[in-house]
Amino acid sequence: MATPADEPKAIEVRDLSFSYNGHLVLRDVNISIAQREFLAVIGPNGSGKTTLLKLFLGILKPSMGIVRVLGKEPSRVVSEIGYVPQDTSINKDFPISVLDVALMGRLGGAGHGYRYSAADRRTAREALERVHMWEYAERPIGRLSGGQRQRVLIARALTGNPSILIMDEPTASVDKEFQTELFEFLKKLNDSMTIVVVSHDMSVLSSYVKSVACLNQRLFFHDAAEITPEMIEMAYHCPVDLIAHGMPHRVFRDHEDH
Numbered sequence: 455m456a457t458p459a460d461e462p463k464a465i466e467v468r469d470l471s472f473s474y475n476g477h478l479v480l481r482d483v484n485i486s487i488a489q490r491e492f493l494a495v496i497g498p499n500g501s502g503k504t505t506l507l508k509l510f511l512g513i514l515k516p517s518m519g520i521v522r523v524l525g526k527e528p529s530r531v532v533s534e535i536g537y538v539p540q541d542t543s544i545n546k547d548f549p550i551s552v553l554d555v556a557l558m559g560r561l562g563g564a565g566h567g568y569r570y571s572a573a574d575r576r577t578a579r580e581a582l583e584r585v586h587m588w589e590y591a592e593r594p595i596g597r598l599s600g601g602q603r604q605r606v607l608i609a610r611a612l613t614g615n616p617s618i619l620i621m622d623e624p625t626a627s628v629d630k631e632f633q634t635e636l637f638e639f640l641k642k643l644n645d646s647m648t649i650v651v652v653s654h655d656m657s658v659l660s661s662y663v664k665s666v667a668c669l670n671q672r673l674f675f676h677d678a679a680e681i682t683p684e685m686i687e688m689a690y691h692c693p694v695d696l697i698a699h700g701m702p703h704r705v706f707r708d709h710e711d712h
């Protein structure tokens with residue numbers, strides 16, 4: 455049986471740089487994410503967070519350096535990763551039901567024309583029950599609240615039975631109550647699953663995550679849930695008066711307003 459010492463890292467990134475058409479977005483990024491880690495990636499708008507996630511997923515290829523997921527090329531382990539994209543990437547007018555969205559998580563590498571089996575339907579139902587959305591199974595996704603839609607997207611990611619869950623801004627369009635509920639849920643999943651969450655909102659993160667990475671073209675990784683003033687300065691290019699055990703939330707807001 456594999457011991458933690460010899461099990462592969464969930465995600466390993468070495469000397470990674472990435473450019474879009476010559477425009478450098480990520481520079482010399484190194485990070486090693488152990489299995490069952492709960493990592494938050496924070497950073498300002500346009501700092502490359504979504505780009506980094508897409509490199510983890512194999513949707514983008516590094517310009518330089520390597521990305522390994524469970525020791526392999528990301529494209530070879532697609533079914534190991536559940537991805538919850540930003541809510542804004544969802545076309546809310548598309549006439550598709552909650553159950554259909556959850557079932558899409560079963561497609562994995564399956565080609566066009568794949569027919570869902572009874573096992574697929576059972577798994578989709580279980581995933582929707584886990585996020586308390588089974589009662590909405592027949593409802594079009596366009597007629598859900600932001601928080602409900604987020605739950606369905608999580609269910610879709612879980613139906614693939616991934617060992618790594620990657621979420622891009624899961625709390626962007628939901629209220630405080632759902633944020634807490636979501637992180638409690640993620641904390642339970644984290645017993646058996648690696649979780650990577652991109653977020654702007656640090657106030658909800660600190661009590662749930664195990665480590666934090668601050669990104670602004672370069673990545674600054676801290677192997678603890680604490681967000682240090684150095685990380686803030688590095689990523690946000692502003693000195694932050696880090697208030698005792700508080701997140702510099704107010705300070706950020708002031709900073710972003712100017």
Ligand SMILES: Nc1ncnc2c1ncn2[C@@H]1O[C@H](COP(=O)(O)OP(=O)(O)OP(=O)(O)O)[C@@H](O)[C@H]1O
Pocket residue numbers: 474479497498499500501502503504505506
């Ligand atoms: N497909 C693309 N083609 C060209 N440039 C892109 C593309 N996608 C993103 N970019 C640029 O790359 C940079 C990083 O974008 P990315 O979406 O990774 O940032 P982010 O940190 O996720 O931002 P946000 O917090 O606003 O979601 C930005 O300057 C963005 O304009």
